Amino acid sequence: MTRFVLVAGTTETAKIDGISAAGADPDLRVHTPSADAELIEYGHLVRAPVVPVSPTGCPTPAAVTRAVRERVGFETLVVDAGLVEPTGAPTVGVGATPGRDVRDAEPVPTAPGAWVAARDLGRNLPDDELVVGETIPGGTTTALGVCRALGVDAAVSSSLPQNPVALKREVIETALAASDLDPGEAAFRPRRAVRLLGDPVLAVVAGLTAGALESGTDVILGGGTQLLAAAALVRHAGVAEPLTLASTTYVADDVDLATVTADLDCDLVVTDPSFDGRDDALARYADGEAKEGAGMGGALLLADRANALDAVADGTLEVMERIGTPHEP
């Protein structure tokens, strides 16, 4: 049996101006992971006060993941990796607290403990296969931080159509200095890398994945460059089992996923949801917004396996219609 695991958390890195589009503005962005979890769990918002959209109104990829779930059917599990706002979705705790700004000396003090608790959870889950996704605004910047700390030459994608790569690199150079760490200095010390340069979601995804792989469970990481950073953490923890990254064409068109997945000895599956050429809100994906998140690439792989890929676009619009269009784009 396959279970979809959403690892949901926050980092204050998302407050840096121009870093993230995962929420209409910085104040609303903090609700995005809680809302994404509710959407995937219920197909409705339950406690979250606002539909997660980008500043231009591009809907959250969680709507895509939910649409796949409604067509294909899969069990879910949401892991609380440092949520700050309450969610109506049921969550499992692993001792993670919200991440501080990556430019702090130690932005994720709970990372090592959360890694261990998530690893134990991953070892004990009874499923044959896990598809693991993330929701954390600002997460591509901390993913870059982790890769720099590990010395992995990683691509960096973005939820924004114009990826603010220069800003992210500048933030991470400041963060390395603040943590008194040279690039690559945390190689093969993944918990140190994520504690000093990462976010709590990366710690939990990596720990959960390591534990699942060690206990013989197959793992598909559903996402883009954040999940690649998690894969790097897993490899640097000495876990060598087969591992798959399932992403979308939107990420693959933006950055070179093939080289890094090959370097990390991961399989790469890229799925195209065929949102191009549409005259509705999904066209924003084809324009390079959002791209990934909330396990969208993993969900699309499950849809493809079930020969239900054609139904995803209509299903996503149905979910969006149900939760209501935001009043202000």
Place this chain on the structure above:
Amino acid sequence: MTRFVLVAGTTETAKIDGISAAGADPDLRVHTPSADAELIEYGHLVRAPVVPVSPTGCPTPAAVTRAVRERVGFETLVVDAGLVEPTGAPTVGVGATPGRDVRDAEPVPTAPGAWVAARDLGRNLPDDELVVGETIPGGTTTALGVCRALGVDAAVSSSLPQNPVALKREVIETALAASDLDPGEAAFRPRRAVRLLGDPVLAVVAGLTAGALESGTDVILGGGTQLLAAAALVRHAGVAEPLTLASTTYVADDVDLATVTADLDCDLVVTDPSFDGRDDALARYADGEAKEGAGMGGALLLADRANALDAVADGTLEVMERIGTPHEP
């Protein structure tokens, strides 16, 4: 769509000698709600260290509920109504903390807040129908307490074959005195009744049910006398919508459910899982052990609706086999 909601919590009332059989001994009993939640969610134990069984080895009714879920398929939600031990099952919080001994002056200070949070959750869940069950060792005693506080003449069942009714009544008379409350004095003040004489699970079940009913969601209370006490709380909160109690023959054979459900304007459905005359561990149910719990009566109703009642016994044995027989009976 139907969702099964397990409200899981604890009360120190369970530590009173001779009160409960929901766990092999008082030290292990505190794990029972966490383990029940994992069983229903995963069909396996994930974090709980011990299979919940009675002192004689009678398996938890959660195994029956899980067996039905594996045959029928339904969405689940576990609400944390004051767990003390960690659970690997995902939970939604409503601000409940573990209940203190009912003989304290105010055993459930979080009851009014948890009621309101659970009511809001119940209002916002998108489902057509909820089946609500409970897991809280010691809960039949606090259910008696709530009924006494409300002035409802309720039956009291037990997880023990010889129901320690005299002990429960004595405990509740002490509890009424400790809370400076006369019998019936909390009528139509349900939050006061559950705060002074109840447990956190009753507060959450009642709040959730009230909210769901108010928003047009059908509710089936799956259980015995504890769920009857929750129904009494709902009625005393002025919520008059149709409400069903779904129980087992084992409870119905032990106490008069018909009169109280009629008094509370609730429909009563009693389902017989046909565990009688078996030569395996399920025969203990026919001998009057456990009887109910973890929404078993509600799950059996769902099995009956799906014409899958015949498969429940074998399915339950399969679940028990999978989680392992406890080493010490």
